Amino acid sequence: MAWTAIGLAADVPLGEMRRFQWEDEFILVYHLEDGWYATSERCTHQDCSLWDEGELEEPEIVCQCHGGAFDIRTGRATRMPCVFPLDVYHVRVNGDLLEIED
Numbered sequence: 001m002a003w004t005a006i007g008l009a010a011d012v013p014l015g016e017m018r019r020f021q022w023e024d025e026f027i028l029v030y031h032l033e034d035g036w037y038a039t040s041e042r043c044t045h046q047d048c049s050l051w052d053e054g055e056l057e058e059p060e061i062v063c064q065c066h067g068g069a070f071d072i073r074t075g076r077a078t079r080m081p082c083v084f085p086l087d088v089y090h091v092r093v094n095g096d097l098l099e100i101e102d
């Protein structure tokens with residue numbers, strides 16, 4: 001396992017999320033009171049972008065396309081019509097950098 005830098009931690013203020021490119025996809029990184037979290041960026045219901053259509057309502061990301069939601073700490077679908085989980089990633093701050101574990 002290795003850690004890959006994806007951006008600057010300072011670009012994600014407390015209580016907010018940002019989208020970053022990682023490998024050949026986008027992921028969302030969340031900066032919460034209790035730490036940093038990262039999930040895939042596409043809703044598992046009908047593939048809406050959670051960056052464009054998602055609303056951060058801690059501890060959930062709510063997809064405005066059809067009202068589904070996910071727990072950002074686990075990726076678990078928490079509201080219908082979402083059933084399948086988001087992918088989740090290990091994220092850490094190393095100096096100024098945000099890093100994702102490969």
Ligand code: FES
Pocket residue numbers: 043044045046047048063064065066067068069081082
């Ligand atoms: S695409 Fe997200 S709830 Fe339908």
